[in-house]
Amino acid sequence: MSKNKYSRCGQDYEMNDEPEVQAPAATCWLCLRPLGEQVDKYHPVPKSRGGRATVAVHPICRRTIESVFTNAELARSAGDRDKLVEHPEIVRFLGWVAEKAPDSDAPTAPRRKR
Numbered sequence: 709m710s711k712n713k714y715s716r717c718g719q720d721y722e723m724n725d726e727p728e729v730q731a732p733a734a735t736c737w738l739c740l741r742p743l744g745e746q747v748d749k750y751h752p753v754p755k756s757r758g759g760r761a762t763v764a765v766h767p768i769c770r771r772t773i774e775s776v777f778t779n780a781e782l783a784r785s786a787g788d789r790d791k792l793v794e795h796p797e798i799v800r801f802l803g804w805v806a807e808k809a810p811d812s813d814a815p816t817a818p819r820r821k822r
């Protein structure tokens with residue numbers, strides 16, 4: 709019998725308080741749909757404004773936020789999702805994206821998969 713290291717017996721989640729964001733959140737911060745394979749980390753409060761927290765979003769959602777809001781507006785919303793989703797552009801985006809596949813990455817050209 710060999711002496712095996714006995715250390716890797718499963719169950720080490722929850723013991724991990726590293727600040728690393730390994731996306732345990734399975735839904736997108738913005739659109740609340742399940743996340744696909746591509747997950748972007750997004751700073752609801754811009755880094756340049758002292759924001760440190762990140763949230764997991766679809767790439768398309770991050771791009772949408774960034775195209776709709778300026779950093780100043782984002783800083784003012786202070787990471788409050790409710791403020792962002794009131795914006796008419798975001799309302800429209802959420803309505804549109806709701807029926808897209810989680811990994812849909814094409815804002816304008818619907819792609820046919822399968």
Ligand SMILES: [Zn+2]
Binds near residue numbers: 736740765769
């Ligand atoms: Zn999303």
